[in-house]
Amino acid sequence: MSVKVFLELVEIKAKTASxxxxxxxxxxxxxxxxxxxxxxxxxxxxxMLLFNMAVDANDxxxxxxxxxxxxxxxxxxxxxVIGVNHINPNLVLALIIGMTVVSGGLGLWMVSQAGWPxxxxxxxxxxxxxxxxxxxxxxxxxxFGEFFSGFTMGFIIWLIAxxxxxxxxxxxxxxxxxxxxxxxxxxxxxxxxxxxxxxIADEEEDLTLHRHTIVSYLGRQKSIAMFIEFYNxxxxxxxxxxxxxxxxxxxxxxxLTYPLVMKQARAFGANPVKSETFIFAIKNLLITxxxxxxxxxxxxxxxx
Numbered sequence: 001m002s003v004k005v006f007l008e009l010v011e012i013k014a015k016t017a018s019x020x021x022x023x024x025x026x027x028x029x030x031x032x033x034x035x036x037x038x039x040x041x042x043x044x045x046x047x048m049l050l051f052n053m054a055v056d057a058n059d060x061x062x063x064x065x066x067x068x069x070x071x072x073x074x075x076x077x078x079x080x081v082i083g084v085n086h087i088n089p090n091l092v093l094a095l096i097i098g099m100t101v102v103s104g105g106l107g108l109w110m111v112s113q114a115g116w117p118x119x120x121x122x123x124x125x126x127x128x129x130x131x132x133x134x135x136x137x138x139x140x141x142x143x144f145g146e147f148f149s150g151f152t153m154g155f156i157i158w159l160i161a162x163x164x165x166x167x168x169x170x171x172x173x174x175x176x177x178x179x180x181x182x183x184x185x186x187x188x189x190x191x192x193x194x195x196x197x198x199x200i201a202d203e204e205e206d207l208t209l210h211r212h213t214i215v216s217y218l219g220r221q222k223s224i225a226m227f228i229e230f231y232n233x234x235x236x237x238x239x240x241x242x243x244x245x246x247x248x249x250x251x252x253x254x255x256l257t258y259p260l261v262m263k264q265a266r267a268f269g270a271n272p273v274k275s276e277t278f279i280f281a282i283k284n285l286l287i288t289x290x291x292x293x294x295x296x297x298x299x300x301x302x303x304x
Contacts, residue, residue, distance in 0.1 A: 001085075001087055001091065005081070005085045005087065006095075008081050008085075009056075009057050009060055009081050009082070009087070009092065009095075010052075010053035010054075010056050010057050011053075011056040011057075011059075011060075012053075013282070014056065014194075014282075015049065015052060015053075016285060016286050016289055016290070017052075017149075017153050017154075017191045017194065017285060017289075018048055018049065018052045018153050018157055019049075020187065020289035020290065020292070020293050021153060021154055021155075021157040021158045021161070021184060021187050021289070022044075022045060022048060022157055022158075022161050023161075023293050024158055024161075024183075024184070024187065024289075024292060024293055024296060025157065025158035025159065025160070025161025025162045025180075025184075026041060026161050026162075026165065027293070027296045027297055027300050028158070028161075028162055028180065028183060028247075028296075029161065029162045029165035029166055030165075030300055031247075031248060031296070031299070031300045033165070033166050033169060033170055035165055035166055035169055036165045037164055037165050037167075040110055040113055040114065040164040040165070041161070041164055041165060043106050043109065043110055044106075044110060044160060044161065044164050046103075046106060047102075047103045047104075047106035047107050047110070048103075048157060048160075050099045050100075050102055050103040050106075051099065051100060051103035051104075051125070051126070051129060052129075052153075053099055054095075054096050054099035054100045054103065054129070055129040055130075055132060055133070057092060057095060057096050057099070058096045058129075058130070058133050058134060059132065059133040059140065060080060060081050060082055060092070061082065061089065061092050061093060061096060061133075062133040062134060062138065063080055063133075063209065064080050064082040064083060064089060064092075065089070066209050066210075079205070100126075104126070107122045107126075110122075110164065113167075114163065114164055114167040115167060117163060117167070117172040118160065118163060118164065118167070121156055121159065121160050121163070122160075124152075124156065125152055125156055125157075125160075128148050128152045129152075132145070132148065132149070138211075140211065140213075141206070141209075141210070141211035141212060141213065142212065142213070143212070143213060143214035143217055144214075145195055145199070145213060145214070146192040146193075146195050146196050146199075146214060146230075147192065149191055149192060149195045150187075150188040150189060150191045150192030150195075151188060153187075153191050154184050154185075154187035154188030154189075154190070154191045154192075155180070155181055155184045155187075155188050158180055158183070158184040158187065159177065159180050159184075162176070162180060179241070179244075179246040182237050182240060182241045182244070182246055183237075183241045183246045183247050185233070185234050185236075185237025185238060185240075185241065186234035186235060186237060186238040186254065186288055186289075186292060187234075187288070187289055187292070188234065189230040189231060189233050189234030189237075190230070190231065190234055190284060190285045190288045190289060191285065192230055193227055193230040193231060193234075193265070193281060193284065193285075194281045194282065194284075194285050196214070196215075196223060196226065196227045196230065197227055197268055197272070197278055197280075197281035198274075198278065198281070199213040199214065199215045199223070200215050200220060200223050200224060200227065200272045201272050201273060201274040201277075201278050202274065203215050203216070203220060214226075220272070224269040224272065225269075227265065227268070227269060227281075228262070228265050228266065228269060231258075231261055231262065231265055231284070231288075234288070235254075235255060235258055238251065238252070238254055238255065238292070239252065239255065247296060247299070248295075248296055248298075248299025248300055248302075248303075248304055249299060249304050250295050250296075250298050250299030250302070250304050251292060251295045251296050251299055252295075253291075253295045254288065254291045254292045254295050256291070257287050257288060257291045260287060261284045261287055261288060264280035264281075264283060264284055265280065265281075265284060267280050268280040268281055
């Protein structure tokens with residue numbers, strides 16, 4: 001397996017969905033508590049990235065196996081990265097297990113340093129990661145994929161990044177948790193929008209693979225309307241977090257990206273074709289999260 005194929009297998013282009021919430025959580029911890037645990041933070045980053053890669057590789061692996069069971073030969077040979085590149089499925093499974101074990105080992109070390117709240121968040125993340133594509137009824141084949149992806153990657157990663165930097169100085173309670181949920185709102189909804197765009201574009205393919213995502217319940221037009229409203233909801237939470245002082249005031253400048261994000265969202269909605277316009281949803285995730293990271297960093301640096 002070449003490096004290029006491996007990076008495609010683990011969907012490296014989608015890693016902004018985890019890396020930027022990690023960065024924002026770290027900035028949030030410094031802004032509010034002026035405290036960082038660099039060793040734990042680096043270990044968390046490695047564990048998070050490895051497990052994220054394992055989850056995406058498993059998603060491709062499970063799709064490959066599902067296409068065999070449903071006789072979806074065209075999908076397996078023309079679309080799935082394992083089938084297209086003639087990768088040995090056993091090698092893919094070994095990689096998934098290896099990355100998961102290493103990530104889990106690093107996570108257990110972190111728990112030994114930071115305590116039980118990290119164990120709870122880690123077990124939840126691992127459970128969602130496995131059940132997203134595995135098990136008898138994968139989350140990705142239900143109407144709840146958007147919620148779990150946005151909540152876990154947009155919020156839980158941010159919360160863990162804050163916790164590993166503050167576990168010995170700040171109480172882990174609702175007073176810590178609820179502001180982080182608001183602060184991470186734009187990331188949560190942008191990640192959920194990316195998955196929804198994927199499900200809209202893959203509507204026919206998903207039905208072939210017996211996936212019944214939210215699109216199969218709402219229909220394409222209502223799903224497109226929801227896709228656009230996800231961005232609106234995210235920006236509302238961003239504005240609220242900035243005005244309440246949960247985020248640095250300069251984070252409010254992220255709103256400057258709104259016209260471009262909505263333009264691209266509407267362009268996807270007008271022609272939701274995977275090969276032509278899905279890139280707009282990917283760009284929207286990059287634009288919103290990168291802008292928030294940059295403006296947060298400047299706000300933290302200037303204490304504004």
